[in-house]
Amino acid sequence: MSAFISPNDLTVQPGGLSMAADVARMKGSLLNNIRRSAYVYRVDCGGCNGCEIEIFAAITPLFDAERFGIKVVASPRHADILLFTGAVTRSMRMPALRAYEAAPDPKIVVSYGACGCSGGIFHDLYCVWGGTDKIVPVDVYIPGCPPTPPATIYGFAVALGLLEQKLKAETHVEAEGEAAPLAHPSIPYDLRVQLERQARQMAGYRQGRTIVEEFLSVLEARDATPVERRIAKLAGGEGDPRRAEIFAELAGTFSRMLTGGTP
């Protein structure tokens, strides 16, 4: 009998590729003053095809990445930019590395989409490496699930050094005596919870919140007109019949709770 073999010894951990110094220098001088088109080769490392659809949406006439000379090509040998999409499945690692090796230096590697940046929703799956940067050195990360065509164009501009990145790492440290403000302190808590619940039930969490915030701001307003009339005006002035009905229901709940009945 053979000795015990740990399953971890059977799987190869991917080693990152490093860049030679002269290649890095070439890349620096290329990005310093880019005066030509940049050709893009798209490497699908096991994505869901959502990113591919958005890449091709970015080269349609509506966004037209080709007006900046960005063109999607069919072979990595023509490419300046390699676009890696997908969470890098185990079986796509070698093809991805081959595409990387086939592209001429200096090349720019872009990690595209949430999966490419960090594995996305698949980050802890057994069959993925979880991100492009686990196998090749990445220059630019474009997050999004999938990134929209404008986000793609912005990412290309950052990759080519034409635009500055906006996002910066931030750390907020709780200040002394920092307290979360209570929303709508002048409205009784039970009433507010009841209205919020009802609005969410009828319009869903996200729209329900905006609708109930609108309703509560009308309740809270310091105004000479009686609150009933203000609410009736809100429901009556609403053009969307669905929203008008929700406002009417909320007004009903409000008046029932005001007279002491059950909601």
Add this chain to the structure above:
Amino acid sequence: MLKLLREVFRTGEATHKYPFAPLEVAKDFRGKPEHNAVSCIACAACTIACPPNAISMETDVAAGTRTWSISYGRCIFCGRCEEACPTGAIALSPDFELAVARKEDLTKRAVFSLAACPSCGEPLAAAKEVAYVLDILTRSAASPEEAERARFLVSTCPACKRKHDVEQLARIGVERQMENR
């Protein structure tokens, strides 16, 4: 030919001006989740709601801190965090320009302090969360006694609450036995 030209002029230019002009996104566009750390109470509802675990929370008992963090690289912009947030501290913004050259820039953090249980001194929950709940309960309390009871219930840890309950029950038992004699 003229017909075609007329059609071309009628249609005009379809291409967006972006990136030379700001792009107007749709009304319910789901972009970068914007976290307002001041109104956040570190309740961790968003970390449970987040499908790809882009939002996470780590508690360091020794340092007495709880660190909230979001990785925009892993976020799938579903908006569940916004739905789950009780204070409206996190909301999706129309900002889509998220591309970065350094991966660390995709992470945003917020550090909150922990509140200690007044009886045993062990960390209980984020101080802001305790204060927030206490604020709501004190405002809706019917009497000062009820408010005082709410203060005890909110700021005490579960172990101390159990101990307190047992002590009270034991006292009641003795008193009843004394009465019965």
